[in-house]
Amino acid sequence: APNGPLTVGGELSPRKSTERMTVLRKILQKAKSPTEGKGGERRPFFKRGPCTEQEVPPSGPRGPEEGPASPGSGLGVNGASEHDGKKRLSFLKRSKGKAEPATETATGEVGIGKEPLSVLQILQLIRARELVLADSHIIELEGECDKSGQQSEAHADSGRKAKDVALLYKELETELAAIVRGSLAKPGTTSHLGQVAGTIEQEEKADRERDSRGREPGELRQRWRQAVKESVSERLLAVQTGENAPIDRRLKSLGDQTVTDLISVWKNVAGGYPREFEAFSVYVRSYHEAVSSSLAQIAQQEMDIQQLYTFLEWCYCLYYREVLGHEELTAHISKQHLAPLLPADTLHTLENNCVSMVKARITNEMKKELDAEQERWRQESKVFHSELANGVIKILKKDIEKSSAISERLESLIAKCSLQCLADFLQSFQVSVQELYGQFADYAARMECVVPQTIAVVNCCPAFRDYIERLIKKYSADEQELKRKMMGALDKVERRGISLLTEKLFSELKPHFAKLLRKKWLQSSESFEAAVATIREHLNQFHKMKTPPYQILVDGAHRRVVTEYLRPLMHGRVSCTSQEMRDRLALRLKEDSAKLQELFRGLQSTMAWLDQAIDHLAEIITLKETSSIQMEVGVLVSSYPDVRKHHISAVLDVRGDLSPSTRQLILECLLELDAQDGGSTLARDRALFAEIDEAATIRCVGFSGTSTPGRLVQWLRALRQQANCSR
Numbered sequence: 001a002p003n004g005p006l007t008v009g010g011e012l013s014p015r016k017s018t019e020r021m022t023v024l025r026k027i028l029q030k031a032k033s034p035t036e037g038k039g040g041e042r043r044p045f046f047k048r049g050p051c052t053e054q055e056v057p058p059s060g061p062r063g064p065e066e067g068p069a070s071p072g073s074g075l076g077v078n079g080a081s082e083h084d085g086k087k088r089l090s091f092l093k094r095s096k097g098k099a100e101p102a103t104e105t106a107t108g109e110v111g112i113g114k115e116p117l118s119v120l121q122i123l124q125l126i127r128a129r130e131l132v133l134a135d136s137h138i139i140e141l142e143g144e145c146d147k148s149g150q151q152s153e154a155h156a157d158s159g160r161k162a163k164d165v166a167l168l169y170k171e172l173e174t175e176l177a178a179i180v181r182g183s184l185a186k187p188g189t190t191s192h193l194g195q196v197a198g199t200i201e202q203e204e205k206a207d208r209e210r211d212s213r214g215r216e217p218g219e220l221r222q223r224w225r226q227a228v229k230e231s232v233s234e235r236l237l238a239v240q241t242g243e244n245a246p247i248d249r250r251l252k253s254l255g256d257q258t259v260t261d262l263i264s265v266w267k268n269v270a271g272g273y274p275r276e277f278e279a280f281s282v283y284v285r286s287y288h289e290a291v292s293s294s295l296a297q298i299a300q301q302e303m304d305i306q307q308l309y310t311f312l313e314w315c316y317c318l319y320y321r322e323v324l325g326h327e328e329l330t331a332h333i334s335k336q337h338l339a340p341l342l343p344a345d346t347l348h349t350l351e352n353n354c355v356s357m358v359k360a361r362i363t364n365e366m367k368k369e370l371d372a373e374q375e376r377w378r379q380e381s382k383v384f385h386s387e388l389a390n391g392v393i394k395i396l397k398k399d400i401e402k403s404s405a406i407s408e409r410l411e412s413l414i415a416k417c418s419l420q421c422l423a424d425f426l427q428s429f430q431v432s433v434q435e436l437y438g439q440f441a442d443y444a445a446r447m448e449c450v451v452p453q454t455i456a457v458v459n460c461c462p463a464f465r466d467y468i469e470r471l472i473k474k475y476s477a478d479e480q481e482l483k484r485k486m487m488g489a490l491d492k493v494e495r496r497g498i499s500l501l502t503e504k505l506f507s508e509l510k511p512h513f514a515k516l517l518r519k520k521w522l523q524s525s526e527s528f529e530a531a532v533a534t535i536r537e538h539l540n541q542f543h544k545m546k547t548p549p550y551q552i553l554v555d556g557a558h559r560r561v562v563t564e565y566l567r568p569l570m571h572g573r574v575s576c577t578s579q580e581m582r583d584r585l586a587l588r589l590k591e592d593s594a595k596l597q598e599l600f601r602g603l604q605s606t607m608a609w610l611d612q613a614i615d616h617l618a619e620i621i622t623l624k625e626t627s628s629i630q631m632e633v634g635v636l637v638s639s640y641p642d643v644r645k646h647h648i649s650a651v652l653d654v655r656g657d658l659s660p661s662t663r664q665l666i667l668e669c670l671l672e673l674d675a676q677d678g679g680s681t682l683a684r685d686r687a688l689f690a691e692i693d694e695a696a697t698i699r700c701v702g703f704s705g706t707s708t709p710g711r712l713v714q715w716l717r718a719l720r721q722q723a724n725c726s727r
Helices: 014-030 082-092 119-127 131-149 152-185 193-209 219-239 247-272 279-299 305-323 344-378 388-404 408-446 450-458 460-475 480-513 519-523 526-542 547-570 579-602 613-622 626-639 645-655 660-677 710-726
Strands: none
Touching: 119 131, 119 152, 131 152, 131 193, 152 193, 152 219, 152 247, 193 219, 193 247, 219 247, 219 279, 247 279, 247 305, 279 305, 279 344, 305 344, 344 388, 344 408, 388 408, 388 460, 408 450, 408 460, 408 480, 450 460, 450 480, 450 526, 460 480, 460 547, 480 526, 480 547, 519 526, 519 579, 526 547, 526 579, 547 579, 547 613, 547 645, 579 613, 613 626, 613 645, 626 660, 645 660
16 A cells, blocks of 8 residues: 555546545455454554544445444554554545544544544445445535635645545445445345435535535435436346246236335335435336336337237336335325326337237238138028128227227227228128129029028128217217218118019019909909918018118018009009999909008018008099099098009099099199199108009090189198198
């Protein structure tokens, strides 16, 4: 060891500064337990006056678990003479004059005589974790350094002292960090936290008393906070199982360690600091930032969809619910004062990646569902049910439900993505179904699977339609164009399927309808009963279709049956030659009408407005008085505004007994009603007679001659207006 002072003026380079601190540590290390002279009597490192000497505290690096040694004790040099020891340590004296002995206060602290403690003595106090006392001597030494700096002749001594102060502060901060680490690593070793807090308060008091100290005000408190951060980072880094470990395991380790440590800090550490330090809040922020840093690293890794869901759920929910929201912590943590766990840009990037992966996955899975459905079609399945809609909706629901447990933004993104994918899928579905229907139309006669497969396909539409409505309403109320696109595809599937089944029904009814309203029909109801049986059989089978499309089918079938029944009447297939025949024809029409009403009520048709059409025509055929016929025509027209002149003319032809003038009176009344009505149009879903075209051989009737009495015209006009209002 060199004799004399540590430096002789000027500034030390970093290398020399390090060498100097190394010299000090070596001296402390050698001075741990030396004995000299007879009986191994310990020689004091520096005189303490009349007080009892204490042992020299151990020096050198210590772990946080080591307890402090007594400050101010003597040091000896093993294997050296007293003269050599004095020579070796002479450079530690603070001045060239003779040092005054240090005294000991009543509390056991080292008192200061005329001469301040040397650098080595202050270092001993730091090693003994008497940080408050050591810091007071450092502050005093710093003051001396400032005074010396004001005197040009003491410049060299001032530079040496400045280096001493810097080295001592560095050691002080190192010991402070060791105490902080120890308090966290081993909760029982918190006895020196008061020294840490006292030192920080003492430094801040010195900051207030002097304008400039070469250090930023409150710097030691910042160093303490930094020490807390570093110790927390070390703790969480230690529980990380490596980048290749499963993400869920890494996140669980982070959460469990954070909860365990924060509970320990609340119970064992925070109470060692004054309340104004808000120590627990400092630890909470440090853990929050350390967790955030770990998550930022994980976010840079490539993750599959399941890992992304796990990561985002932990960031958005589990961390706040299970870590900060732990039952032993939640009352002591103010979540609103914490920064976001990850930057919004990072989270949005991860969410967008998640959406892209979801889109690719569900598109592929829905394609597989459609391929499986097409395979069932090729196998000519006779099952009336398809799982296609349920399978596709299940695929879509899975990701929407997962995202809903994470964040509203992700849920909305996934829902909109799912809608777009569903729209694309429905276009492919519609094209595939049209091809299937085309095959059915070509080979319907020999394909027993037509009805069950068509019903199975059509039954997918209500489920898709309902799911689309719910998604649009909840997530994309403004996506009306996308909704129209999807609903249009479903409408095409339903309409074509219903049309296919309806045509199949009427292709089998055609032979029976061909026999209606002929002379044989008047004598026997066999052909009509056969038609009714065919209708009942098919529509009972069609009833396996779900309600909305089935209702469209049965209502359409009801109207078409009535239309096809009336068509031969309008085309003059039968013409009466006597009143008896007219009565028989009218009776038979009413009987058939009653049977049709009963049939379609049982099949749940909602087209009850069709029921009276045949009855009104029967009345027109059987009535004898012209005025009664005119009134019945008016009632018919008011109920069915699409009745036209050629329809009434055809029915009058069936009567076979009216003179041209009588026919003219009846038809002229109808024409005047049409003129007063202004040629109003009728909604297609309420049209009946409009579907019946004019027969090629219908008789033409002139309209010159006597006009209809005004009172009857007014009554018919009022009846027409009343019917229009009711509609």
